[in-house]
Amino acid sequence: MINFVRQLLRNRRNARRIARDEASDARLNSETGRSDFLALLDEECAQSSLIALLEDALKQPGDIIECGVFRGDSLRRILKTVKDRAPDRTVFGLDSFEGFPPGGITGMDITRFRSKDRLEGKFTNADDVPARLNRFADAFEMKLDLHKGYFEHTLGGVSDRTFAFLHIDCDTYAGHIEVLDALYDRVVPGGIIVFDDYNTEEWPGATQAVDEFLADRPESVQVSHARAKPAYYMIKAA
Numbered sequence: 077m078i079n080f081v082r083q084l085l086r087n088r089r090n091a092r093r094i095a096r097d098e099a100s101d102a103r104l105n106s107e108t109g110r111s112d113f114l115a116l117l118d119e120e121c122a123q124s125s126l127i128a129l130l131e132d133a134l135k136q137p138g139d140i141i142e143c144g145v146f147r148g149d150s151l152r153r154i155l156k157t158v159k160d161r162a163p164d165r166t167v168f169g170l171d172s173f174e175g176f177p178p179g180g181i182t183g184m185d186i187t188r189f190r191s192k193d194r195l196e197g198k199f200t201n202a203d204d205v206p207a208r209l210n211r212f213a214d215a216f217e218m219k220l221d222l223h224k225g226y227f228e229h230t231l232g233g234v235s236d237r238t239f240a241f242l243h244i245d246c247d248t249y250a251g252h253i254e255v256l257d258a259l260y261d262r263v264v265p266g267g268i269i270v271f272d273d274y275n276t277e278e279w280p281g282a283t284q285a286v287d288e289f290l291a292d293r294p295e296s297v298q299v300s301h302a303r304a305k306p307a308y309y310m311i312k313a314a
């Protein structure tokens with residue numbers, strides 16, 4: 077019974093998100109709509125320390141990557157910033173667009189009020205997102221390269237690139253370790269890694285994974301309050 081109600085609520089939430097994205101997509105059809113869309117993104121970027129860190133990171137060479145895209149809210153802001161400041165760089169986005177892989181949620185991610193069952197159903201049903209994001213990027217001539225699939229299958233496809241900026245927003249302990257194992261060495265000295273889930277009550281495994289990974293490395297996690305919404309990050313050492 078609880079699972080039935082949970083699924084019902086999840087479906088409703090998802091329908092609301094799709095309706096919101098359809099309204100956003102409709103803006104791409106007219107010049108006024110497109111400029112309104114960009115103005116809205118500018119407002120969101122002005123609130124975001126993630127974006128302030130990205131602006132700093134773009135002083136270094138390399139591409140940009142987000143691991144954990146979901147419906148593309150942060151990715152659109154990243155794309156807008158890169159288009160304004162470094163339009164030749166490519167923004168990569170990695171996501172299954174169907175939630176966590178089987179076995180992706182482990183004991184490190186579960187809290188008293190968030191069971192494994194509950195977490196496993198999150199972020200499913202985002203199949204419509206890649207086409208929407210590609211259409212958005214095309215409309216503004218932004219360089220976007222999406223890789224759909226579980227990280228274990230997609231990280232290899234970007235491992236020949238170097239990155240000025242890596243945004244990790246994949247929630248779980250296992251996801252963080254997979255991404256850091258594959259991409260830490262691909263981030264250039266002075267490049268920045270932002271940890272969206274660090275120090276959150278919802279995803280304790282994210283903090284644990286980052287702390288464990290950095291324990292024998294020279295970097296440490298810092299927090300940026302450059303803009304209204306703070307962000308946890310590290311700067312890659314030389």
Ligand SMILES: C[S@@+](CC[C@H](N)C(=O)[O-])C[C@H]1O[C@@H](n2cnc3c(N)ncnc32)[C@H](O)[C@@H]1O
Pocket residue numbers: 143144145146147148149150151170171172173174175176177180199225226227228245246247248251
């Ligand atoms: C919190 S959401 C991302 C939110 C997004 N950055 C935003 O600002 O709206 C986390 C995403 O990570 C993805 N994800 C988590 N683990 C993954 C894995 N192992 N492989 C692929 N995608 C994964 C989920 O599918 C989900 O869409």
